Amino acid sequence: xxxxxxxxxxxxPDALAQHPQNESLPALEDKFLATYFSSVHPGxxxxxxxxAGFMAYSSDRxxxxxxxxxxxxxxxxxxxxxxxxxxxxxxxxxxxxxTANEAIIVVEAYRTLRDRGPYPADQVIRDIEGKFAxxxxxxxxxxxxxxxxxxxxxxxxxxxxxxxxxxxxxDGEVVKQGCGKTFATFPKGCFYTSSGGxxxxxxxxxxxxxxxxxxxxxxxxxxxxxVDAETRKGNTGMHxxxxxANWSKNY
Numbered sequence: 001x002x003x004x005x006x007x008x009x010x011x012x013p014d015a016l017a018q019h020p021q022n023e024s025l026p027a028l029e030d031k032f033l034a035t036y037f038s039s040v041h042p043g044x045x046x047x048x049x050x051x052a053g054f055m056a057y058s059s060d061r062x063x064x065x066x067x068x069x070x071x072x073x074x075x076x077x078x079x080x081x082x083x084x085x086x087x088x089x090x091x092x093x094x095x096x097x098x099t100a101n102e103a104i105i106v107v108e109a110y111r112t113l114r115d116r117g118p119y120p121a122d123q124v125i126r127d128i129e130g131k132f133a134x135x136x137x138x139x140x141x142x143x144x145x146x147x148x149x150x151x152x153x154x155x156x157x158x159x160x161x162x163x164x165x166x167x168x169x170x171d172g173e174v175v176k177q178g179c180g181k182t183f184a185t186f187p188k189g190c191f192y193t194s195s196g197g198x199x200x201x202x203x204x205x206x207x208x209x210x211x212x213x214x215x216x217x218x219x220x221x222x223x224x225x226x227v228d229a230e231t232r233k234g235n236t237g238m239h240x241x242x243x244x245a246n247w248s249k250n251y
Contacts, residue, residue, distance in 0.1 A: 001068055001079040002037050002169040003135040003144075004028060004161075004178070005053040010144040012160040013198050015210035015223055016184070026163040027178040028053060033167065036177050045070070047077060052142060053165065055079055055135065066131060066154055068170075071103035075139040076110065078103045081170050082132030082154045090128065106134050110145050114138065122201035125191055133186070135168050143194035150202055152188030159183035184213060187225040200227050207231040 004027045027033040034054055038044040041058035047070075048054050055070075057079055062068050069080040080103040084090065091100055094108040109124050119127075131153035136145040146168060148156045158168045159179030167178045168186065175183040189202035198208055209228040 001081055001135065002033070002056040002171065002174055003053070003079060003137070003146075003167075004033055005049075005137070005144055005166045005168075006051060007164040007166070009052045009137075009142055010166040010192070010194050011197070012164060012166050013210070013225070015225075016158075016160050016182070027161040027165050027167050028163070033161075033174065033178045037169075037171075037174055040174070041171075049077070049137060049139070052137065052139070055137065069101055069103040071101070071107055073104065073107045074111075076107050076136065077139070078107050078110075078134060078136045080106055080132065080134040082130060082134075082149070084128055084130040084132060086127075086129040093127075102130075102132070103134070106136060110136055110138070114141070120204070121191065121193070121196075122199065122204040125201045133170060141194075145191070145193050146186070147191035147201070148186055148188055150189040152185070156186040157183055158186045182223075184223055184225075189227075190225065198225060203227045203229075205232050207233060 025032040034046050034056060037056050041060045043060055044056055044058040046054055046056045055077055057068050057070050059068060066082045071078045084102045084105060090105050094105065096104060096108060113121055113124060125147050131149055133148040133154040133156040148154060155170055155172065157172045157175040158166065159175050159182050161167055161178045167175050169175050172183065190198055190200050192198045200206060200208060207228045208225045210223045211226055213224050
């Protein structure tokens, strides 16, 4: 799966965006990266998100244990790869029908957050047990919501292209095409939102720090993000719903 978001939708983390960019074409220019993805993944489906960017997926060479799914509900688009172990529990929790799949569950979990649900985002994602990576786009709020599991079970990569657009894919070679050596593995146990940026849901009270990644020749070629155990966020409490500082505005 592949998603490319305009920087007006998903601003790259400062450390990732400030890293020297590659010399390849911008991912959205002349549908460059969408065309490349289709060329290496037969039968690809491209979802045009207008000025927001695009999403793409293919069933080509997928792992049967970690299948790829796509869903659209009320103009919320979701790409999901992997499996959820506690599907029955989550369907009951969100009031979903028996036929709902993992992508639908993620959409409903997101809608719970967006519509002032009772839990913070890190708790909602921790409630999802399994092996997964997903990218969600809400056309109503023009925002993205991205996460992967705590073990990084599904290969998941991201980077920033020459124009500052955010590129996310389960195919590392595709991200390299759009972002060159600045590509990196999406940090496990983390989630990204357009309004809140990159955060750890395993350690929600700790900050993340960027660590340079060095290749075999000693050249800096991208960044990884790790939990800084010694740095805590200033305010981690969940605000009362209805207060001026309602936590849900951050997601």
